[in-house]
Amino acid sequence: MWCQALTAILVLTVNWANAHSWVEQLSNIGPNGSYVCSFGYPRAFVDKSADGSFDQEANEWLLPPARDPPFINKTDLLCHPSQRTLNQASNFPRLQTKPSSMIAIRYAENGHVTVPGGGIDLVGKPEKGGTVFVFGTKQPRPEETLQNVLHWTHDGKGGDRRGRLLTAQNFDDDRCYQLRNDRTTLSEARRLQTPNPKPGQPGSDHELFCETDVRLPDDVTVGQPYTLYWVWQWPTAPQQEPGPLHGQDEYYTSCIDVDIVTDLCLGLNGVLLKDQDPMTTAVPNFKSRTALTADPLALSSQTGFGQPAETSN
Template structure:
């Protein structure tokens, strides 16, 4: 009975506009300002493409079809369209220099501004972990990558944890009538240039610094992993449930990104031009990917 009620509630909430999220776009930050041409994840599909639907970019683990409440060693980290290095026409890789800051942008889709619609979820809409590797493989497993550490000695040692940040960057908002959204619309207005009375959704961002020891003219792979579990005791989920969403991207490591290129904005582009004020120092409430009991067994 509780499971049925939970499913009905979920369906109702989705009908109110709650969808799930992926890393939509990457851009370099220079002196707090977004600079140069944008980059995009592997196999990117724009929301304005004919026939687009969220399933084209959403990748959930464990998969719904598995009927599991826990991730396991069979869960491939990247979506089928993102398991190899590939870029869609007009949506290139980001060019970035070692030591530069990068904003990984995404829509919050109500997860931040409508928290009452998501029972059993952690504060700040969960945690985003970003991992990096110079040795990507097509069969990358989520449970392997979650063991990577900031010093590169964790797990199979093929990569490292680059940052841990709250999903909510304390600025982003969907345009809705919720109290969080309306307050942030006033505090962080986001008008279209030349249209001071206009309003636009404020995208969220995950901010990371590119390792300084990367070689020039090489490709670096980064994995955006949003950890958004349901805590035990939620309707229909007495034991809770793992919930991860991932986006896989590649970066071109260069001396300096090519100058003079257009910023190739998306048709629905957020007009914001500046990073969040604390982009150089953001941390998450949870900084250890293995801190939840559901995955701690994979660290042994």
């Protein structure tokens, strides 16, 4: 029994170490699907460095924390410590956008889409890389908790009613891919279907970010920031050996503010990432994205998932 428990702990640790994604960049989407105007970035964003010294924990926020698996609790804070208040890194401003605009929230797939099973040596991971939920609020709080936000609903009447669920979409946008030395069948097929060459370098390759496409509410206030919570739900199913018997929660979040303005520029400009994804258009179905799991609370009703109830002897 002790050996089985130790094995489960080791598997949990390896799985957490292999998984990571966060929001890299935001863009407005024009009526024809093109990215338009200046790019925007999450709170306190740190770009990947050219010298390889980048620390992914500067942006990555995992819940429950790796030291506290396997399930979230009511005290787990939603945002990374650097993202709990409205603040931007000096070189990475907020996205400027309009009420009712469509925006793309972009992130690297990191193998969770194109590597079979969602990653090397992973078990029990959901299809399509799990679900991304985007919530919006005019009343963000530094002490925001994940459990509270997961209760927000499309009509704004869920939970404490401070925000609403704006969209639920598969993590996999059916276009994105990672460039790997051990190219997978899916990543190679997507690379050939949607080439993403570096500007001025015909025949070159660049990884292609995934995106979550969100329409902002029409009642956001011009002249005020609006807060978005990007929540990637990527659980492990129960009864998946050698995984945990009762499954495990796994969430990654990015906390974002956008400035609401009256008019947008027409061109594509602004601060770029050091390794900027050259793609300039959204996925073709950006207006009609869906998810296999549309309810943020669906996990709570999944058979066998969750902390087992204690029984008295």
